[in-house]
Amino acid sequence: MNLWTMIFLIVLVGCATNVLTERYRAMGRIEKRARKESGPASTVDESAVQTRELQELxxxxxxxxxxxxxxxxxxxxxxxxxxxxxxxxxxxxPG
Structure with a gap:
């Protein structure tokens, strides 16, 4: 493997890492936005579920x-x- 091939592979890995990082960040932003849009009704449901789980535990x-x-x-x-x-x-x- 020569020097230019190694440089190319290092740059390629760096770009792939950046793409994946941005993808996961975007997924997190979409999820946060969906939670905000769902409103407090889901918070009440989650609270009830957590209370029930706590009682069971x-x-x-x-x-x-x-x-x-x-x-x-x-x-x-x-x-x-x-x-x-x-x-x-x-x-x-005796048996």
């Missing part, structure tokens, strides 16, 4: 906390101990 966290704490309670430990004793007795039986 809080419920999931409550369930996970209950699972984490119930697994470490005295009753759960007692249940596990009894289950281990039963399994140990089953293992002692």
């Amino acid at each position: 809080r419920e999931r966290i409550k369930v996970l906390e209950r699972i984490a704490t119930d697994g470490n309670s005295v009753d759960a430990n007692e249940t596990r101990r009894i289950a281990r004793e039963i399994e140990a007795l089953r293992g002692d039986q």
Whole structure:
């Protein structure tokens, strides 16, 4: 590859990069314009969706906390101990 071919390729890559950058910027401007034109109605819808998602996440966290704490309670430990004793007795039986 000679010097002029390398210079040409470097310029070509630079131009392609500029074209792609401007394309993505234009897409962003079009998207911003579309959001502005849609008005506050979509903002209310988005707010309602976000509120519902937040409530669902809080419920999931409550369930996970209950699972984490119930697994470490005295009753759960007692249940596990009894289950281990039963399994140990089953293992002692001739089969």
